[in-house]
Amino acid sequence: MNxxxxxxxxxxAALAAVxxxxxxxxxxxxxxDGAKAAARLPVERTSLLCPVPSSSDLAETxxxxxxxxxxxxxxAGKAELLPATQELTDAPKHGGKDKKKAVKPFxxxxxxxxxxxxxxxxxxxPALLGTADGKLxxxxxxxxxxxxxxxxxxxxQGANCTAPDTxxxxxxxxxxxxxxxxxxxxxPDDSAAVVDIELYGKDGAxxxxxxxxxxxxxxxxxxxxxxxxxxxxxxxxxxxxxxxxGRVAAAVQSSDDKLGxxxxxxxxxxxxxxxxxxxxxxxxxxxxxxxxxxxxxxxxKVRLAAPSGSISPAGHANLHVKSGMTTAxxxxxxxxxxxxxxxxxxxxxxxxxxxxxxxxxGKGADQETAFIPATNTIGTRATVADNxxxxxTLSLVAPGGTGKVRVTASAGSQGGSPTSKxxxxxxxxxxxxxxxxxxxxxxxxxxxxxxxxxxxxxASRMLEDPEDGVPMFTVQTLPDDRGTVSVPKAEQDLKVxxx
Numbered sequence: 001m002n003x004x005x006x007x008x009x010x011x012x013a014a015l016a017a018v019x020x021x022x023x024x025x026x027x028x029x030x031x032x033d034g035a036k037a038a039a040r041l042p043v044e045r046t047s048l049l050c051p052v053p054s055s056s057d058l059a060e061t062x063x064x065x066x067x068x069x070x071x072x073x074x075x076a077g078k079a080e081l082l083p084a085t086q087e088l089t090d091a092p093k094h095g096g097k098d099k100k101k102a103v104k105p106f107x108x109x110x111x112x113x114x115x116x117x118x119x120x121x122x123x124x125x126p127a128l129l130g131t132a133d134g135k136l137x138x139x140x141x142x143x144x145x146x147x148x149x150x151x152x153x154x155x156x157q158g159a160n161c162t163a164p165d166t167x168x169x170x171x172x173x174x175x176x177x178x179x180x181x182x183x184x185x186x187x188p189d190d191s192a193a194v195v196d197i198e199l200y201g202k203d204g205a206x207x208x209x210x211x212x213x214x215x216x217x218x219x220x221x222x223x224x225x226x227x228x229x230x231x232x233x234x235x236x237x238x239x240x241x242x243x244x245x246g247r248v249a250a251a252v253q254s255s256d257d258k259l260g261x262x263x264x265x266x267x268x269x270x271x272x273x274x275x276x277x278x279x280x281x282x283x284x285x286x287x288x289x290x291x292x293x294x295x296x297x298x299x300x301k302v303r304l305a306a307p308s309g310s311i312s313p314a315g316h317a318n319l320h321v322k323s324g325m326t327t328a329x330x331x332x333x334x335x336x337x338x339x340x341x342x343x344x345x346x347x348x349x350x351x352x353x354x355x356x357x358x359x360x361x362g363k364g365a366d367q368e369t370a371f372i373p374a375t376n377t378i379g380t381r382a383t384v385a386d387n388x389x390x391x392x393t394l395s396l397v398a399p400g401g402t403g404k405v406r407v408t409a410s411a412g413s414q415g416g417s418p419t420s421k422x423x424x425x426x427x428x429x430x431x432x433x434x435x436x437x438x439x440x441x442x443x444x445x446x447x448x449x450x451x452x453x454x455x456x457x458x459a460s461r462m463l464e465d466p467e468d469g470v471p472m473f474t475v476q477t478l479p480d481d482r483g484t485v486s487v488p489k490a491e492q493d494l495k496v497x498x499x
Contacts, residue, residue, distance in 0.1 A: 049249035050161035051184035066446035077134020080105035084129035127221035139483030143386035153255025158474030172356035193246025236328035238291035260368035270352035278395030278460030298351035339432025379480025401455035413443030
């Protein structure tokens with residue numbers, strides 16, 4: 001093996017470990033399973049973006065960052081949140097080179113296993129760019145939580161800060177009267193990004209000429225009000241965000257004059273089978289919004305995974321989703337006082353779908369809403385930050401066979417000892433539990449969920465903080481925290497490189 005080939009192999013492995021992209025081998029005809037041969041290695045660097053939380057002077061926003069304890073990349077490392085929109089260079093002087101400014105981190109984490117927190121008040125908070133490397137990179141998670149006491153969208157609005165990407169689907173958006181949905185586009189890079197936004201209603205694509213070629217300048221965040229993209233009011237929309245150049249983080253902030261508001265995260269990638277975990281047991285109204293982006297219609301079986309088993313919601317056992325058109329179904333108080341999750345599977349020919357739920361709690365003037373997008377399994381490990389002594393509820397669903405998971409409550413941000421508990425989730429059911437709490441907890445803490453045995457498990461966490469009779473709450477799904485990446489063996493890489 002020559003030195004050039006050795007160096008190239010090392011570069012492939014390092015790139016996978018740093019970026020989190022899995023490397024797939026070309027088939028060599030030997031019958032070996034490349035997936036089984038690949039090693040799981042901790043990532044070496046993680047980047048996350050937090051959207052601008054609020055323009056209200058009455059809003060209060062907290063940030064919680066956490067890295068689980070485990071095998072990291074070396075003994076050193078750091079993680080910090082910086083203003084994503086701050087200029088990072090000084091103008092050159094006397095023909096010299098640009099110089100980096102010293103930017104004070106908003107939040108810095110120095111060791112895994114214990115959350116760190118920060119707070120902002122008022123409407124001056126910028127978008128934040130987070131980076132973690134070394135031992136702090138694997139599974140690094142940041143939660144942004146904003147509480148609005150009054151005004152449109154009042155309630156608890158929570159969002160997991162996300163990695164930049166190039167493609168996002170948002171079923172459940174709206175341009176209806178009394179509703180204000182903004183998509184926040186944040187560019188973390190040194191070059192401009194060009195973004196297209198497409199809207200799809202019940203009759204198909206909406207004309208959105210101003211949604212084409214939106215410029216997002218380097219280190220900047222652009223909020224786009226959806227109602228400015230199309231003059232036609234639509235109660236239920238699916239939005240597709242694509243970056244034709246560069247990359248961005250995208251998240252939708254939804255505010256309703258009467259029903260409160262929350263962040264609408266992107267749905268999992270289009271798939272033929274979807275799981276939407278963690279409908280609150282006291283939900284007074286649940287709306288399912290689905291969209292089939294492919295060329296074929298989708299015919300879906302709708303099942304509610306309840307604590308005792310799976311059932312078909314009354315009158316909604318099946319759902320037909322026309323290609324290119326948004327379909328919405330009101331399921332009412334579908335959970336009937338028990339924890340539940342929605343599972344969508346194809347009835348015959350499979351077609352990819354994206355979907356999300358809009359969930360309402362409370363009645364009359366004391367209503368509040370949150371969103372639950374379709375999500376992926378907990379994978380190797382899932383992590384969620386900003387849990388509190390009271391108000392954190394965990395939903396675990398095993399849509400296939402029975403699965404067993406271990407849930408670990410971290411040390412508290414200001415004190416407390418970690419604790420773990422194992423749960424068995426029967427196939428076809430949802431298990432709703434009060435999240436474990438660290439002993440002697442002070443401050444907030446994080447939860448990690450790891451598979452122990454059995455079938456795939458999906459999860460979400462509801463955080464509630466009621467005020468003046470309003471059941472303020474937010475729901476975050478728990479997909480894999482991207483702490484490890486699959487890296488093929490070097491000799492298999494060599495086979496690919498030599499062909």
